[in-house]
Amino acid sequence: MKRHRQNLICHLIEAYEIKTQEELTEKLNELGINTTQATVSRDIKELSLVKMPARSGDSKYALPVATEDLGFTPKLRMIFRECVRKVDIAQNIVCIKTINGMGNAAAYGLDAIRDDNIVGTIAGDDTIFVLLRTGEAAVEFKNFIEEVLK
Numbered sequence: 598m599k600r601h602r603q604n605l606i607c608h609l610i611e612a613y614e615i616k617t618q619e620e621l622t623e624k625l626n627e628l629g630i631n632t633t634q635a636t637v638s639r640d641i642k643e644l645s646l647v648k649m650p651a652r653s654g655d656s657k658y659a660l661p662v663a664t665e666d667l668g669f670t671p672k673l674r675m676i677f678r679e680c681v682r683k684v685d686i687a688q689n690i691v692c693i694k695t696i697n698g699m700g701n702a703a704a705y706g707l708d709a710i711r712d713d714n715i716v717g718t719i720a721g722d723d724t725i726f727v728l729l730r731t732g733e734a735a736v737e738f739k740n741f742i743e744e745v746l747k
Contacts, residue, residue, distance in 0.1 A: 600699060600702070602625065603644055603676075604698060605628060606640055607660060607705055610657070611660070614651045614653065614655075615658045616651065616657050618634050625637070644661075645661045646661065660705065674706070674745065676703065676706065677746075680703050681703055681746055682696060686735050686736065686739045689730065689734065690727065691726075691739050692724065693725040693727065695725065699723070700720040700722050700724055700725050703720070704718050707727060714734035714737075715727060715728070716728040
């Protein structure tokens with residue numbers, strides 16, 4: 598339940614300008630995730646969410662900016678390691694299988710990587726496709742993912 602809730606939190610703060618913990622709690626409750634502001638507060642801390650300027654001039658919650666070393670923040674690296682089950686390759690596409698419900702959370706970590714060889718990602722419930730520019734780039738990326746998982 599916690600992983601599902603945190604996955605939803607990531608989606609909500611990307612889809613809406615969520616300015617307060619109370620607002621985030623309300624959105625989760627609207628989606629049938631009965632939670633409290635205290636639980637949301639812990640989730641925000643665990644996900645390392647940050648406040649950033651919103652279009653309205655206020656501040657809103659946002660996902661953390663990737664670090665330079667592997668392109669993952671420590672929390673995202675942990676989430677990725679916990680949910681990825683298999684990595685495969687087909688020409689210039691890397692297919693990543695995750696536990697059910699965690700495809701989008703793991704894809705967020707991939708989207709945070711600043712790699713010009715990544716054309717884009719598509720995530721489902723338990724599968725992520727990463728489109729790379731070349732087959733060689735796909736092999737390198739698969740090797741990178743396998744290193745992250747160690």
